[in-house]
Amino acid sequence: MQKTSDIGELQAIARRVRRHIVTMIGAAKSGHPGGSLSAVETLVTLYFDVMRHDPANPKWPERDRFILSKGHAAPVIYAVFAEAGYTPADSLNTLRSLGSIYQGHPDRRFIPAFEASTGSLGVGLSLGLGMAEAARLDKSPARVFVMLGDGEIQEGQIWEAAMYGGFHKVDNIVAIVDYNKIQLDGFVKDIMEVAPLADKWRSFGWNVIELDGHDIAALQQAFADAAAMKGKPTVLIANTIKGKGVSFMENNPKFHGVAPTKDEVEKALQEIGA
Amino acid sequence: MSVKEKFELKLGAATREAFGKALVELGKADSNVVVCDADLSKSTFTHLFAKEFPERFFSCGIAEANMVSIGAGLASSGKIAFVASFSAFVLNKGFEQLRVNVAYSQIPLKVVGTHSGISIGEDGPSQMSVEDLSLACSLAGFTVISPADEVATFELVKLAAYHDGPIFLRAGRVKVPAIYAPGQKFELGKAITLIEGKDITLISTGLMVAECIRAAAILEDEGVSAGVIDIHTIKPIDREAIANAAKNTGCIVVAEEHFTSCGLGVRVAQVVCETNPCVMEFHGMGDYYAESGTPEEVLVHYKMTGKDVAVTARKALARK
Numbered sequence: 136m137q138k139t140s141d142i143g144e145l146q147a148i149a150r151r152v153r154r155h156i157v158t159m160i161g162a163a164k165s166g167h168p169g170g171s172l173s174a175v176e177t178l179v180t181l182y183f184d185v186m187r188h189d190p191a192n193p194k195w196p197e198r199d200r201f202i203l204s205k206g207h208a209a210p211v212i213y214a215v216f217a218e219a220g221y222t223p224a225d226s227l228n229t230l231r232s233l234g235s236i237y238q239g240h241p242d243r244r245f246i247p248a249f250e251a252s253t254g255s256l257g258v259g260l261s262l263g264l265g266m267a268e269a270a271r272l273d274k275s276p277a278r279v280f281v282m283l284g285d286g287e288i289q290e291g292q293i294w295e296a297a298m299y300g301g302f303h304k305v306d307n308i309v310a311i312v313d314y315n316k317i318q319l320d321g322f323v324k325d326i327m328e329v330a331p332l333a334d335k336w337r338s339f340g341w342n343v344i345e346l347d348g349h350d351i352a353a354l355q356q357a358f359a360d361a362a363a364m365k366g367k368p369t370v371l372i373a374n375t376i377k378g379k380g381v382s383f384m385e386n387n388p389k390f391h392g393v394a395p396t397k398d399e400v401e402k403a404l405q406e407i408g409a
Numbered sequence: 410m411s412v413k414e415k416f417e418l419k420l421g422a423a424t425r426e427a428f429g430k431a432l433v434e435l436g437k438a439d440s441n442v443v444v445c446d447a448d449l450s451k452s453t454f455t456h457l458f459a460k461e462f463p464e465r466f467f468s469c470g471i472a473e474a475n476m477v478s479i480g481a482g483l484a485s486s487g488k489i490a491f492v493a494s495f496s497a498f499v500l501n502k503g504f505e506q507l508r509v510n511v512a513y514s515q516i517p518l519k520v521v522g523t524h525s526g527i528s529i530g531e532d533g534p535s536q537m538s539v540e541d542l543s544l545a546c547s548l549a550g551f552t553v554i555s556p557a558d559e560v561a562t563f564e565l566v567k568l569a570a571y572h573d574g575p576i577f578l579r580a581g582r583v584k585v586p587a588i589y590a591p592g593q594k595f596e597l598g599k600a601i602t603l604i605e606g607k608d609i610t611l612i613s614t615g616l617m618v619a620e621c622i623r624a625a626a627i628l629e630d631e632g633v634s635a636g637v638i639d640i641h642t643i644k645p646i647d648r649e650a651i652a653n654a655a656k657n658t659g660c661i662v663v664a665e666e667h668f669t670s671c672g673l674g675v676r677v678a679q680v681v682c683e684t685n686p687c688v689m690e691f692h693g694m695g696d697y698y699a700e701s702g703t704p705e706e707v708l709v710h711y712k713m714t715g716k717d718v719a720v721t722a723r724k725a726l727a728r729k
Binding site for chain 2 (some may be wrong): 243255265298
C-alpha cells in the first residue's frame with residue numbers, strides 16, 4: 136500500500152471506494168449506502184495518509200487503531216481495506232452472504248484488521264479509550280481514531296465515554312462524528328436532536344474541530360491539529376452529506392438502509408465516475 | 410472420619426477480600442495487570458491494587474457500561490485487564506458491552522462481580538444478584554467461576570488472570586467458612602469432590618458449599634451417606650464429576666444462592682439428563698426477590714442454611 140498526502144490521489148481513491156460501496160451493496164441487495172458514502176473522505180484520509188499502519192502486519196503493536204463504531208457503515212471500511220490491501224477486492228460483492236469475510240457488520244473473527252466487532256451502537260468510543268489508555272501506559276506512539284454516527288451519539292454510553300476522555304485527558308484519541316444529519320427513521324433533528332454538538336463536546340472537556348467532512352485538505356489539517364493537541368482528547372465534527380456522490384441518495388433518508396436497484400447502481404456509477 | 414471432624418468450617422475472609430489480595434499479588438508479579446473499577450473500589454477491594462499501582466488502576470466513575478468497554482480495549486491491547494463492580498451492576502448494566510465487546514469480539518477480559526447472591530444483606534434486592542450466573546453463562550466463550558471460600562478465590566483469581574479467554578468470577582460480600590487448606594490445587598473446569606457419598610450427592614457453588622457440608626453432617630447423623638461436590642467452575646462444567654455422582658448415588662440436590670430457574674441447578678440437570686438420569690431437587694431462590702436484613706437473617710429467612718438443604722435432601726431421598 137502506497138501512502139500519499141496528495142489530494143488528487145486521495146480523491147481518486149475516494150472515487151474507487153464509492154464505486155465499491157455502491158456495487159457491493161447493490162450485489163448484496165441490502166446494506167447501508169447513505170452512511171457509508173458520507174464517511175468516505177474521512178476513512179480514505181485516515182488509512183492512506185494519516186494513520187500509522189501496515190496491511191502486511193495488521194497486528195503491529197504500535198499501529199494506530201481505527202474503530203468503526205457506526206458499524207452499519209461496514210461497506211466503506213471494506214472498500215478501504217480492499218484498496219489498502221488488507222482484504223481481497225474481488226470478493227467485495229460477496230457482502231452479507233454466508234461464508235463471506237464481508238459480514239453485515241464488522242466482524243473481527245473474519246477480518247483480523249478490525250480492532251473491534253461493531254454493529255451495536257454506542258460502545259466504540261469507550262473501547263477506543265481502553266486502547267488509548269493501554270498505549271499511554273506502554274508509552275507507545277499509537278493513536279486511536281473512532282468514527283461515530285450522529286444518530287449513534289443518542290446512546291448514553293457515548294457520553295459516559297466523553298466524560299471519561301475529557302476528565303482523564305486522553306489526548307491520544309480522536310473521535311469523528313460523521314454529522315450527516317440523517318438516521319434510520321428520518322432527520323436527526325426530528326427524531327432526537329443532538330445539536331449543539333460542538334458545545335456538548337466542549338463542555339465535556341474535548342478539543343472540538345468543526346469541518347467539512349468531504350474536504351480532504353481540511354481533514355488533513357484537522358488530524359494534524361488533533362495530534363498536536365496535548366492534555367485534551369479531540370473530536371472532529373465532520374459535516375457531511377448522507378449518500379454523498381450519488382445525487383438521488385444525497386440527503387435522502389430512504390438510502391440509510393436500503394440497497395440500490397440494478398438500474399440505480401448503473402446510474403450511481405456513472406455519476407461517481409472512474 | 411465424620412463430616413464434622415473433617416470440616417471445621419471456621420469463619421474465613423470474604424471472597425471479595427481474597428480477590429483484592431490476589432490482585433495485589435498478581436500486580437506485583439506482572440506489570441501487565443491492570444484494573445478498572447466503577448466507584449466501588451472500597452467495597453470490591455480493588456482499592457488494595459489502586460493503592461499499590463495507581464498508574465495501572467482506572468477509575469471509571471459510576472459508569473459500568475463504559476468501564477466494561479474500556480476494559481475490553483485494554484485487554485485487546487495485550488493487558489491482563491480486570492473490571493470489577495457488584496455483580497448486579499457489572500452484569501446488568503454492562504451486559505450489552507460484555508456481549509459485543511468481549512464475548513463476540515473474543516477479548517480475554519476478566520470480569521469480577523462482588524456482593525453476589527442475597528448474602529449482601531442490608532442493602533436489599535437492588536444490589537443483590539440472583540441472576541448473574543445465568544447472564545454470565547449466556548456469554549459465548551466465557552468461563553464462569555464461583556469460588557466457595559478465601560483460598561479458592563485467591564487461587565482461582567490467579568488462574569483466571571492467565572486464562573486465554575474471557576472470565577466472569579462471582580464473589581460475595583460476607584465472611585465465609587474456610588473449606589480449603591492453603592496450598593489446595595484448583596483447575597478451571599474441574600469440580601472438587603469434598604465428601605464421597607453413597608446415598609445422595611449435594612452439588613453446590615459459592616457460600617452454599619459450606620452449607621452443603623453442614624447438611625451432609627446432619628444427614629450423616631441420620632445414617633444417610635451424602636456426598637458434596639464444589640462446582641467452582643460453572644462453565645465449562647465438569648460433566649464427568651456430575652455424571653459419576655448421578656451414577657453412584659442416583660440422587661442429586663443442587664443448592665445455590667441464585668434463581669433456581671437459571672443457575673447451577675439447570676446446568677447440572679442438563680448433564681444428568683444427557684448421562685445418567687436420576688432423582689433431582691433444586692434448592693435456591695424461587696421466582697421472587699429477597700429483602701433487607703442482616704446477611705444471617707436473610708440467609709435463614711430464604712432457607713440458605715445446611716438445615717434447609719437437609720430438608721430438600723430428605724425430599725429427594727423420599728423420591729428415590
